Amino acid sequence: MSAALELHRIGHAYFGQSVLNSIDLQIAPGEVVALVGPSGSGKSTLAHIAAGLVEPREGRVTPGYARHAMIFQEPRLLPWATAAQNIGFALRRAKLPRRLRPARVAEAARLAELEPQDLAKYPVELSGGMRQRVAIARALAVRPDFIFFDEPFTALDVALKRRMQDLVIAAAEEAQFAALFITHDLVEALRIAHRIAVLDLRGRGIAGLRILPGDPGARDEATTFALRQRFLTEDPLFRHIHDVDERRRP
Template structure:
């Protein structure tokens, strides 16, 4: 099967003052269609930078990122980001209008069709009651649901999720993970998911890439479900093949 996303020997560097810091070093992996591919690693392993590079916000110093046979060269609506921050929703637009904005700004749909699709995705994430609420009136979990609805309504080739549940309380977090899996059962979207939580990686992913820090290098790729002890051993244990 042809991979949907090919990350091929990617080295990412960024400047901090006078120094050039290497975030990831020659990382390669393939994401297939309908994968729930998780990048897991401790902070400093460059997983978020890697995701931003796939998003097109950061050009690799070495290697290539190829989506659907085309090299990624900048941000675009074929890869939609869901950020960790709650302020990713436009505060001057309601939940519905945020989704409509995404669909019309990208030229994907005209306003009338956009409204229809927005309504259906608002329903999918159980926000119908808050469809016309402004983001600041929502709780953290609802904001993330709205952001996920906005991203999914775009029906992108791949969803890029950067620790979307990290700022939520533990109870909400577990519920959101379940909801995400239900949505996946519905539409079988492809997602590249970054997290530093081993249980979250195991719950959410069907394939987990384990990264080591300073600089970020790929240690292993395992299939999920798997057990936490094994992932921990692979991440922090000694010499594993």
């Protein structure tokens, strides 16, 4: 089976300072891979390169998917458009006939568990969590077979973050998309992903990969907690994921 996304020896630099080197990663169709690493290790840059938003200095990105979407750390909604129009914004370029768009917007809103009355509201009328739900619905509306998540729930409080994670788990199960999920939260990675990739402290390749037992939706709290404890205390791969001092980064 060909990969949904293949990164081959990706390297990148900002202003002459290397931030990523020799990154190799393959993601299978329907697989969710969480990419963890300390702040400033180049996770977001890698996601942007993989999504085609940034041209890598070295290496090759081979997408095996038909259509992708991305969910950013901030919802990035158009302030002048209602929630429904924001979701529909993604459909303008998806070659979907205009008459079919309202149904697709409604379907995406259902997957993101948005209330119908919220669809007529402007982003300024919505809470932070609701805005992120709209961003998720916008991504799901194009029926992507690959989604890039760039630390989407970092700014949310703990309870809201869990609800959003559950939403992504359910949506991934229903829509069967593959995903690269960037996060620095190991518990989030353990809840959402099939596999965890740890980026090297200095962005020099993928330090290692761990396959997680079972499917994301079937993993209970005890399993997640046990895995977290084991990874942080026994597995040398995860030893440094919280260690970095961003002041020493280029």
